[in-house]
Amino acid sequence: RFGTAARRFADEKRAALETLRDVLRPVTLTTIALCGGFLVMASSELRNQVQFGMLAAFTLACAWVIDVTVTPALTAGARIATFWDVLRLDLGSEPHKEIAVFEGLTARQTRVFAMMMDIRSIRAGDLLMRQGETGVRDIYVVLEGELSVYSERDGSETPIRTARRGDLVGTMGHYSGTRNATVRAKEAAR
Known part of the structure; x- marks a missing residue:
């Protein structure tokens, strides 16, 4: 349940609380029933059965305490989301x-x-690629934000297009081996 909740929420703390809420009642009732069953052995006349019953009930009670305190605390800090x-x-x-x-x-x-992709975050104003770079084979998919694609010639910039979510940049340079445009982030982008 925890793994499913962690994937659904992509938040381990919330997943731990949700899982604890779902399993607390059945785990508690099962623990009480088992402890009661082992404590019945305490009424036996055989010393070994009494000790075994008491030890088993105590162990289950300790396990319950750990299940409802320590385990959620540990899982809340674990990175389960893939x-x-x-x-x-x-x-x-x-x-x-x-x-x-x-x-x-x-x-x-x-x-x-x-x-297989690498995700790069860039701040507004950061340069992603510069016209004229050679030997660069990267192609980028814009996940969020906007990138300004422009050509530099004689010290002036000529806008070509604005790349938004889902757009590709760097394809021509990938095939030709030389970047034919400069790409700069208009806003924070990935």
């Missing part, structure tokens, strides 16, 4: 239908492709 879970929050629930570069791919193919 990279894909976090990436899916970035890309949306159906990136193969929302982002042009993934168009025509199945959800599984999109996942494999997305897992």
